[in-house]
Amino acid sequence: MQARSASSTKLDAYDAGRELGAALAEINPELVVVFSSIHYDFAELHEGLVDALDRDDVQVFGGTGDGFFETGSSGAVGVSALGLASDGALQFHTHVEENLGSDSQAVARRCARAVVDAAGDQPVRLAMVLFDGLSCKENRVIEGVNEVLDCPVFGGIVSDDRKMERCLVIHGGQV
Structure with missing residues (x-):
């Protein structure tokens, strides 16, 4: 099992996602848990993350918060991510219900x-x-x-x- 954290203060959602993905790519995560300030376009953030990881099967789950924090950084505006990789030893399942x-x-x-x-x-x-x-x-x-x-x-x-x-x-x- 490997874990790695990353953060970005880039304001453009796609660029922030790419920065996160590039920082996490080495461990090839199966799950990425994301926490961010609320201003991002999350479809674009996801697209940048997936593009940088070069895999579209990664599960992304998280939420908005009061800013962000991560091992190397924290702030009022930005996004942090924790990538988890188990080389298939663990299963990760996500589900969302509305209303x-x-x-x-x-x-x-x-x-x-x-x-x-x-x-x-x-x-x-x-x-x-x-x-x-x-x-x-x-x-x-x-x-x-x-x-x-x-x-x-x-x-x-x-x-x-x-x-x-x-x-x-x-x-x-x-x-």
């Missing part, structure tokens, strides 16, 4: 079930959960996830540079 506020416990349960289904015969051993805390009750999300998963769960609420207007979960090139 969390409608019934956050049921939606979280459905999301966790989709991950379990994607894992097939393999047990889910660790789960990262990110969600928009502006549109739901946090405790209901965790209750829904825990009804399905029997593993450690970590994560939290995504943010928007403390504006409290909109928060985004990043999944592939979509938000």
Whole structure:
């Protein structure tokens, strides 16, 4: 298992994605966890990342926050990424559900079930959960996830540079 972190303060989303991808390419990650300030076009960020990694099967998951932080840098505007590579020894599954506020416990349960289904015969051993805390009750999300998963769960609420207007979960090139 290998891990590497990277960050970029480039304002252009595609260029920032390419910078992240170039820094992570050596380990050929299967999963890239991204956290950024909210101003980026995430489809372009994803495109730059995938282009620099020269693979379109990498899973990208993350969210917006109050700026970014990484081993070598932190700031109010920018993006950080953690690349994870296991040479196929581990499976990574990501899933996003929309409209969390409608019934956050049921939606979280459905999301966790989709991950379990994607894992097939393999047990889910660790789960990262990110969600928009502006549109739901946090405790209901965790209750829904825990009804399905029997593993450690970590994560939290995504943010928007403390504006409290909109928060985004990043999944592939979509938000």
